[in-house]
Amino acid sequence: MKAAALLLAGSMALAACASDEDTSSGSGGGSGESSAASGDLQIGLAYDTGGRGDKSFNDSAYAGVEAAIGDLGGEVTELSPNADGSNRVDLLTQLADDGNNPVIAVGFAFADALAEVAPQYPDTEFAIVDQSVADMGLDNATGLLFAANEGSFLGGVAAALKSESGHIGFVGGVETTLIQEFEAGFVAGAQAAKPGIVIDRQYISAAGDFSGFADPARGKILAQGMFQAGADIVYHAAGGSGQGVFEAAAEAGGRAIGVDSDQYETVGDPALQAVIMTSVLKRVDVAIQTFITDYSEGSVEGGSDVVNDLESDGVGLSTSGGQIDDIKTQLDDYTQQIISGDIEVPTTP
Structure with missing residues (x-):
């Protein structure tokens, strides 16, 4: 299905903000500290290869989480995969075990890990960037796709x-x-x-x-x-x-x-x-911000995809x-x- 019109204002500023943040989340899977005031939202963010600081894909995801926290309050726990990506299941498991909800996986490389972990945490909402969940049978996962x-x-x-x-x-x-x-x-x-x-x-x-x-x-x-x-x-x-x-x-x-x-x-x-x-x-930042906002409002429809294309900006x-x-x-x-x-x-x- 197509996404509703996204809120694009400030996208440039968000991306710039992401590049200025500390990039101390290591490639071995350490967690980062939230820069936002504590609130009800506990967001888990599992990065793609390279982690935060790539000035591209991962930083855009972080910018979306930070924008959502700026609007809604809360905090984020960040984890990055090791060099060969073999600990992706461990990352999602750790984020869910620690009570984060929602948990967001950045990149299609998390597809197999999501399929394994999400069914074990039915009360946790997951999202994955660049991977369809429509045929995965996961009622508690959303695919954030882009044309x-x-x-x-x-x-x-x-x-x-x-x-x-x-x-x-x-x-x-x-x-x-x-x-x-x-x-x-x-x-x-x-x-x-x-x-x-x-x-x-x-x-x-x-x-x-x-x-x-x-x-x-x-x-x-x-x-x-x-x-x-x-x-x-x-x-x-x-x-x-x-x-x-x-x-x-x-x-x-x-x-x-x-x-x-x-x-x-x-x-x-x-x-x-x-x-x-x-x-x-x-606009990974806007897609993630929108997903978190929808989650906070109780309007996430698990088991489906949101497609972000030219028509939706x-x-x-x-x-x-x-x-x-x-x-x-x-x-x-x-x-x-x-x-x-x-x-x-x-x-x-």
Whole structure:
């Protein structure tokens, strides 16, 4: 089902706030302290690979929790998986055992862990980002999904229209079905805006190896190869590894497209900020804030998914820095064609 209209005001500020917070939650599974005043809500947050501080996916999730706490009160306990992600069941179990409710798993890699843990805690509401729960038989879980292909389509349009060389690139973190949706949308958008454009595509790690989301050195190497081959804009869907893509762009005199958060605002380094042309927003922060608010009001419908797409403003492009202001008319036109159904964006490359 489609989400109700999301409250998007302040999204940029929330993402920036997340990047400024302490990132002491370790990769071994330690809990973080809440920065909010104590209240009735006890929120458990289990991060994806790399934990908080990635200036992207995980930080966006944290920003959503902090925004909810700012409105409703409460506190959050944060846990991060170990390097190989083998303790995901332990993380969800610990959060539920400690009385957190709701418990939010950030990333599809928690799917198997959720299927094992949620039935053991029927009075705890769970949510998982980027994973459908519709066919999992879990009455106490909600899937928070995003039409990443639609946002990426607009990113592809922007890259094609702004490219001077007619050559762009895509760096994916892990070669999974989800990240392939980013690739598929990006390629389709670029080809729609500029037929014949050259598009390099590479992944940092293979399916099952989630290190690709936390390997900026490898991300930089792949992006460097693309810039050396003639690309002038590279889009990453690689979590914390995107930092390396930005560094490669800065060194090559090229530009880059960020993902999930408004990375122009979160990257921190002015030299890297200057190369971020736009970011494909996947408003994890707003989706999580909305879920927590619904939970507090008793209106969560477990066992179902909430899809955040262009129509609900759940995905889109950031405009910080003004580098895509001159193509706003074209982007708006493609957006309306997608919403109306005139353009059907593919989900597979």
